Amino acid sequence: MTTELLFRADAYLREAEGLVTGHTAEGGILLDRTLFYPTGGGQPGDSGLIVWEGGRMPIATAVKAEGGQVALVAAEPMALPPAGTRVVQRLDWERRFAHMRVHTALHLLSVVIPLPVTGGQIGAGKGRLDFDMPDPPEDVAAIEEKLNALIGLDLAVTDQWITDEDLAANPALVKTMSVKPPTGQGRVRLVRIGTAGHQVDLQPCGGTHVARTAEIGHVSLGKIEKKGRQNRRVSISLEG
Numbered sequence: 001m002t003t004e005l006l007f008r009a010d011a012y013l014r015e016a017e018g019l020v021t022g023h024t025a026e027g028g029i030l031l032d033r034t035l036f037y038p039t040g041g042g043q044p045g046d047s048g049l050i051v052w053e054g055g056r057m058p059i060a061t062a063v064k065a066e067g068g069q070v071a072l073v074a075a076e077p078m079a080l081p082p083a084g085t086r087v088v089q090r091l092d093w094e095r096r097f098a099h100m101r102v103h104t105a106l107h108l109l110s111v112v113i114p115l116p117v118t119g120g121q122i123g124a125g126k127g128r129l130d131f132d133m134p135d136p137p138e139d140v141a142a143i144e145e146k147l148n149a150l151i152g153l154d155l156a157v158t159d160q161w162i163t164d165e166d167l168a169a170n171p172a173l174v175k176t177m178s179v180k181p182p183t184g185q186g187r188v189r190l191v192r193i194g195t196a197g198h199q200v201d202l203q204p205c206g207g208t209h210v211a212r213t214a215e216i217g218h219v220s221l222g223k224i225e226k227k228g229r230q231n232r233r234v235s236i237s238l239e240g
Contacts, residue, residue, distance in 0.1 A: 002068035004033035007046075008189075011100060011208040014093045018050075020085040021069075028063065028071025029080055035089045036062035038070045042120040042127075043099055043207045045073075048091040052081050096208065098124040101216045101238055104157055104209045105147070107193060108216075109236060111201050112146045113137070118231050122207070126237040128222075133232040136224055144221040147236075154214035155194045161187045 006016055018031035029050070036059065039045035045061035050072065058075035065071040074080070081087060102122050106129055110117055119130035137143060191209060194200040210216060222235035 001032065003031060003070040005070070006033055006035050007037050007208055008206075012211070013091075015088060015090050018087050018089050020081050020083050020087060022083050023080055024065050024071045026071075027080065028065060028073055029057075030065060030069050030071055031087070031089070034062065034070045034072070035091050036070065036072055037096070037099075037208055038062040038064045040064060041205065041207050043103060043122045044124075046091055046096050046099075047075070048089065050081070050087045050089050052085050052087040055079075055081060057081070095124045097210075098238065100208045100210045102127040102236070103205075103207050104193070104213060105151065105216045105219050105236055105238070107191065107201050107203065107205070107209075108147055108150045108213065109234065110203075111150065111193075112143055113234065126222075126235065128233050128235040130227055130231050130233045132230055134230045136226075136232060140221055140224060143234075144219070147219055147221070150200060151213045151216045151219060153200075154212050155198075155200060156212055157209045158192050160190050160192065162190060163187055 001021060006013055013035055016033065016035050018033050020029060021032050022030045024030065036046040036048065037043065039061060045063055047061055048059050050057050050059060057078060059072045060075040061073050063071050063073060099122055102125065106120060106122065106127050109129055113131055116132040117129050118132055121128055188204050189206055190202055191205040192199060192202045193213065218239040219236050220239060222237060225233040227233050
């Protein structure tokens with residue numbers, strides 16, 4: 001049984017019921033449906049809380065499990081709710097929303113710096129992308145200005161699905177060299193920033209994003225670090 005990914009349909013959903021379907025060998029809790037994004041694609045797993053009749057459990061993170069399932073990882077050792085238990089899931093919303101803001105900002109950073117992406121990491125309030133960038137940029141302030149100008153356009157962020165075959169026929173959609181889009185399920189999710197008539201970015205992504213770029217707020221660029229012969233790391237941080 002695969003886990004229904006509630007965050008995929010609505011990234012702003014903060015609370016939902018779920019049914020415990022079992023446990024992993026490592027002590028993870030499997031639900032039939034989950035609010036919690038599992039660690040992947042540079043984005044950390046969500047944290048929060050689950051509550052059931054007679055019990056409550058802080059959740060430290062969520063991870064992918066076998067068979068397309070998501071396992072919730074308890075923040076501390078305690079008795080797990082048994083299979084068949086109805087639980088209420090509650091996200092640590094401030095942390096998740098910070099991840100959403102940073103993730104969308106990094107997509108825009110890949111627009112402002114149109115170079116192959118070799119890695120990335122999302123945090124609550126900050127993030128970074130590594131680029132195949134042999135030479136440092138001449139004007140870092142101009143990059144920050146362009147990034148915030150795109151954010152300020154208040155562009156819509158939407159998604160659509162294409163087939164594995166469509167993606168194979170359009171390899172330029174894939175910007176990240178280090179993480180291949182998940183294929184083999186028959187379809188791949190694309191995240192679009194802007195509209196079809198005024199599209200700023202379109203790339204495969206399974207993560208959570210804000211609905212409009214203005215929700216990101218102002219972003220600051222940190223120092224650009226050299227990582228290896230050709231790679232350079234560009235860090236960003238949210239303000240507020």
